[in-house]
Amino acid sequence: MIEIPDKPMTIREAAELTGLTEDTLRYYERIDLLPPAERRPNGHRFYTAEQVQSIVFLMKLKSIGMTLAQMQQFRKLSDEGESTLSERKAIIEACYRQVNEEIEHLRSVQKVLEYKLGRYDELLSNPSPDDKGCDLSTYE
Amino acid sequence: MIEIPDKPMTIREAAELTGLTEDTLRYYERIDLLPPAERRPNGHRFYTAEQVQSIVFLMKLKSIGMTLAQMQQFRKLSDEGESTLSERKAIIEACYRQVNEEIEHLRSVQKVLEYKLGRYDELLSNPSPDDKGCDLSTYE
């Protein structure tokens, strides 16, 4: 877990905490994925701890395969407040199920990889003049 | 598991079996991800069961996050034969570990989603005039 200081942060600090670049933060604001950041008198953006946390959460959604457009949609629903609660809940539930499916998929591919590693070991311990059917064969 | 007929197939059949489009199969050949397909006397491509299986396997690698460039590299090593066996094994081992990490990551995000779903239920059963801090707050 990353410590998020409880004070207004510069875009540089927000970038470091979220793992994004400053350019990406500005880009996200431009495409309306993030709400317009507040500004200091000199025009520079600043970000509160809450805003940084909300970006961190959105990046978690991104990391499980949500597109920027979907995140945008979700964020807009949050902006609309309470009335969209059940809609947002449905979205997160769908995410949850999709992640389950993805985990199952990854495990199934891992089995194929295990089989392949076994084949490699066979071929390495008992070299054959022709290893066709090893690399590119499937498992099931 | 998909049945792959044991006979030369048209590009249309290969596309159906691999879940790719004909355009994508030709594209993969163009960028040298796939070796040049054999041709019938009229110039049409045909694919053997082995070739289709090898494409299916490459698509499994793709589905766990491998890029076309990485798959290309891997395929070229297979073409070089036995001498690259341990190199290919190392690649598949690295894939395996990365998939493990990805599964762990997905599970960690699932925990965040579970927490969020709990928050939604709280707010739905006990409505508050202000749901700030729900949608966009993080978990950890």
Place this chain on the structure above:
DNA sequence: CTATTACTTGGAGTAAACTCCAGGTCAAGG
């Protein structure tokens, strides 16, 4: 003989998500 269908090619266009840059502003340090 013509139409249809299944392919072929090379090249251009698209979508998503950045990424980079030129030129400008502003506050602080020497």
Place this chain on the structure above:
DNA sequence: CCTTGACCTGGAGTTTACTCCAAGTAATAG
């Protein structure tokens, strides 16, 4: 007063992975 550094804007360019298209060929059906 000048420079430096951090930020600003709008716009253009990049990468990845397709996706589509126009024009052409080849075998088959009517």
